[in-house]
Structure formats: C-alpha cells, structure tokens
Amino acid sequence: MLPRAGRAALPPLLRSLRPAAAMSTGSFLVSQPLNYRGGARLQPADASGSETAFEPATGRVIATFTCSGEKEVHLAVQDAKAAFKIWSQKSGLERGRILLEAARIIRERKEEIATLETINNGKSILEARLDIDTSWQCLEYYAGLAGSLAGEHIQLPGGSFGYTRREPLGVCVGIGAWNYPFQIASWKSAPALACGNAMVFKPSPFTPLSALLLAEIYTEAGAPPGLFNVVQGGAATGQLLCEHRDVAKVSFTGSVPTGTKIMEMSAKGIKPVTLELGGKSPLIIFEDCHLENAVKGALMANFLTQGEVCCNGTRVFVQKKILDKFTKQVVEQTQRIKIGDPLLEDTRMGPLINRPHLERVLGFVKVAKEQGAKVLCGGDPYVPEDPKLKNGFFMRPCVLGTSSALTAWWPSCRPACATSTTTTSAPWSCPSAATRSLGLAERTAG
Numbered sequence: 001m002l003p004r005a006g007r008a009a010l011p012p013l014l015r016s017l018r019p020a021a022a023m024s025t026g027s028f029l030v031s032q033p034l035n036y037r038g039g040a041r042l043q044p045a046d047a048s049g050s051e052t053a054f055e056p057a058t059g060r061v062i063a064t065f066t067c068s069g070e071k072e073v074h075l076a077v078q079d080a081k082a083a084f085k086i087w088s089q090k091s092g093l094e095r096g097r098i099l100l101e102a103a104r105i106i107r108e109r110k111e112e113i114a115t116l117e118t119i120n121n122g123k124s125i126l127e128a129r130l131d132i133d134t135s136w137q138c139l140e141y142y143a144g145l146a147g148s149l150a151g152e153h154i155q156l157p158g159g160s161f162g163y164t165r166r167e168p169l170g171v172c173v174g175i176g177a178w179n180y181p182f183q184i185a186s187w188k189s190a191p192a193l194a195c196g197n198a199m200v201f202k203p204s205p206f207t208p209l210s211a212l213l214l215a216e217i218y219t220e221a222g223a224p225p226g227l228f229n230v231v232q233g234g235a236a237t238g239q240l241l242c243e244h245r246d247v248a249k250v251s252f253t254g255s256v257p258t259g260t261k262i263m264e265m266s267a268k269g270i271k272p273v274t275l276e277l278g279g280k281s282p283l284i285i286f287e288d289c290h291l292e293n294a295v296k297g298a299l300m301a302n303f304l305t306q307g308e309v310c311c312n313g314t315r316v317f318v319q320k321k322i323l324d325k326f327t328k329q330v331v332e333q334t335q336r337i338k339i340g341d342p343l344l345e346d347t348r349m350g351p352l353i354n355r356p357h358l359e360r361v362l363g364f365v366k367v368a369k370e371q372g373a374k375v376l377c378g379g380d381p382y383v384p385e386d387p388k389l390k391n392g393f394f395m396r397p398c399v400l401g402t403s404s405a406l407t408a409w410w411p412s413c414r415p416a417c418a419t420s421t422t423t424t425s426a427p428w429s430c431p432s433a434a435t436r437s438l439g440l441a442e443r444t445a446g
Contacts, residue, residue, distance in 0.1 A: 092194070206354060
C-alpha cells in the first residue's frame with residue numbers, strides 16, 4: 001500500500017490516484033496522458049488509432065489511450081535529438097552521476113513502482129519487487145561503466161600513431177514487451193544513456209504505464225528534457241519509429257515474427273538492430289541429479305511470471321529411471337501454487353496478461369490433449385474466491401505428460417508455445433538432425 005506521507009513526492013501518474021485505495025486491486029484508473037516528451041506527460045500530436053489496457057486480475061479497463069502517429073513520433077525523435085546534443089557532450093562521469101541518482105530514486109520508490117507493475121501486468125508483487133531491484137541494479141552497473149568508456153591509442157612507425165574514439169550513435173529506439181515492462185525499459189535505456197545516446201521508448205500497448213515512471217525518474221535525476229521519451233502505440237507506431245531517418249539504432253524485445261519485420265524495416269536505413277526474441281528452452285534432468293533442486297528448477301523455469309517468459313524451460317526431459325518420481329513431485333508442487341490477487345503477499349501466481357492470451361494458452365492444452373498428451377494437473381480456467389477477481393484472466397498451472405503422438409505436433413507449435421504455462425515430462429533421448437535445427441529434442445513414449 002502507498003503511504004500517505006510519501007504521496008507529495010511521487011510522480012504525476014501516482015499522485016493522480018485516490019489516496020485511500022489508489023493502489024489496491026480493482027480500484028486503479030488512469031486519466032492522464034500516457035505519452036512523455038520533452039520532460040512532460042502529454043497527449044500525442046496526432047493519432048494512429050487507440051488501445052485499451054486492462055488490469056489482468058479483474059479484467060477491468062484501466063486506461064484507454066491514443067496511439068502515436070507520424071507527427072508525434074517525429075516530435076519525440078526531434079526532442080530526443082536535441083537532448084542528445086547536450087547529453088553527448090557530458091563526460092562519462094557526469095552521465096554516471098545522473099544514472100546513479102535515477103537508480104537511487106527507483107530504489108526509494110520500489111514499492112509503488114512494483115505495485116503499479118503488478119496491477120498492469122498481473123505478476124505477483126513478490127516477483128515485481130525483484131524486477132524493480134534488477135532495474136536499479138542495471139542503472140548502477142552502467143553508471144559505473146560510463147566513466148571508463150574509452151578508445152585505443154596505437155603507436156605506428158616513424159613516430160606516427162593511430163587512435164580510436166567511442167562515440168554515441170544518437171537517438172536510439174527501444175521497443176519493449178509486456179512481461180517485464182519496467183525492467184526492459186531500464187535494461188534498454190541504461191546502456192544507451194551511459195554511452196551518451198538518447199532514447200525514444202515504445203512500451204507494449206498491453207502494459208503502457210510503468211515506462212512513464214522511468215521517464216519521470218530520469219528527468220527528476222537531472223537528465224535533459226527529451227533524453228528519454230515515451231510514445232504509446234502498436235505496430236503502426238513501431239514501424240514509424242523503425243523507419244524514421246533520425247533514428248540511429250533499434251532495440252526490440254518480443255516475438256520472432258515481429259523481430260523479423262523490425263529487422264527488415266531497420267535495414268532500409270542501415271540501422272543496427274538488437275533483437276531479444278522468444279525461445280523454447282529445454283531442461284535435461286539425469287538420474288544423478290539432486291531431485292529436490294531439479295524439481296524446484298523445473299517449477300521456476302516454467303511458472304515464473306505465469307509462464308510468460310521467452311526463455312522458459314517448457315520442455316523438461318527426464319531420464320526414464322527417475323521419471324515417475326520426478327513427475328510425482330512436480331505435480332504435487334504445482335498443485336500447491338497459490339493463485340489469486342497478485343497484490344497479496346502469499347500469492348505465487350497471478351493472471352495471464354489478457355483474455356486472448358488466456359484463450360490461446362488454453363488452446364495449446366486442448367491441442368496437446370488431442371495429440372495424445374495427458375494432463376497431469378491444471379490446464380483449465382480458474383476463478384478465485386474473491387468476487388472482484390471473477391473476470392480475471394486466471395488459469396491453473398498445467399503439467400503435461402507426453403506421448404509419441406505429441407512429437408510431431410510440438411515442433412509445429414513452437415513459436416506460439418513460448419509463453420505457455422505447461423511443463424512436459426518425457427524420457428530423454430538425443431535430438432535428431434531435424435529437431436536440432438528447431439532447438440528441440442526428440443520424445444519417446446514412456
């Protein structure tokens with residue numbers, strides 16, 4: 001909960017809320033603009049449609065906002081370009097001091113930032129706090145590096161010499177994902193700013209809120225207005241950013257298909273691109289493992305953030321000799337996971353991000369069953385006892401046992417399954433050439 005005494009020091013997004021229950025499940029509502037440009041929150045200068053953000057735990061609409069059009073994107077880039085001229089002339093030590101101050105503010109406001117993240121994303125408050133910790137730690141790390149960035153001096157024959165300089169690129173674009181909104185904004189902006197760049201950041205339209213807090217914190221810490229701007233929108237806004245002639249680099253976190261499009265759009269301007277895309281990570285567990293640790297590792301690798309993590313270990317290969325014992329313990333532990341209001345301290349799994357995603361994951365379970373998989377637990381919608389959560393996007397965490405019929409199906413659904421809350425257990429065998437190319441291993445019937 002948000003202490004009354006601390007409200008005066010909060011950024012506008014949090015100060016605008018009702019004091020008593022402002023940050024409790026089912027009462028949050030945003031009424032102010034969600035773009036940030038030139039050191040202030042404002043409505044976009046033009047539009048390319050609109051988006052709606054939900055509170056996953058209740059299904060309530062908490063924000064309806066305008067997507068940034070071509071004019072707004074251009075203004076955001078130009079403001080960042082102006083700030084870049086000031087910022088890039090500062091020494092690394094000067095930039096580092098401002099990043100350290102931003103890290104201090106994040107650390108001080110950890111609870112309210114984590115609470116906002118939980119309301120908009122659905123992850124448990126316990127996990128959200130860890131996300132905020134890794135955010136300020138990232139800023140501190142790059143603040144420390146900022147003053148040490150240097151080129152090289154090379155002595156040449158005849159008294160000549162050569163040298164290199166490390167120079168900032170200019171205006172960088174960050175495009176974030178919805179599973180770690182504040183953390184991704186921090187991880188993208190910290191190295192960019194430490195090196196002397198400016199950034200225009202577009203959060204996912206599913207989670208538009210917490211990036212604004214980061215923008216306000218950078219301004220409060222002493223960054224020039226416009227150094228970190230936030231534009232809201234979907235694919236059209238992202239395309240405008242990638243194709244803008246004054247953007248020097250693009251960094252994207254999200255799906256493989258979208259990453260492919262971003263690389264194609266950025267290639268037209270010969271822009272360097274950093275892509276952090278979805279994966280399908282395997283766990284291989286042998287009979288000489290420490291079984292209790294292996295079970296804990298499998299649970300964390302699958303159910304962290306409701307399973308909505310691109311590197312989740314959603315394929316668990318277990319040596320046949322310990323398969324039954326391992327599976328029994330995984331199922332028992334999975335059934336104990338506390339599902340419910342993500343702002344409660346004892347909740348360990350919150351809702352999925354939205355209803356279409358919930359239906360998609362339920363669809364994965366349905367197809368797996370049709371292909372011969374056995375549902376060992378969960379895999380169905382869940383309605384918490386709290387009445388205000390009845391329309392939330394909850395499901396029971398699911399464990400699937402495999403069959404030989406599932407082998408053919410799984411590779412074809414691989415891109416879609418990156419955020420599935422399912423674990424598969426099967427005897428281990430070496431991957432074939434075909435499955436190695438997909439990052440998959442074969443399954444054999446147990």
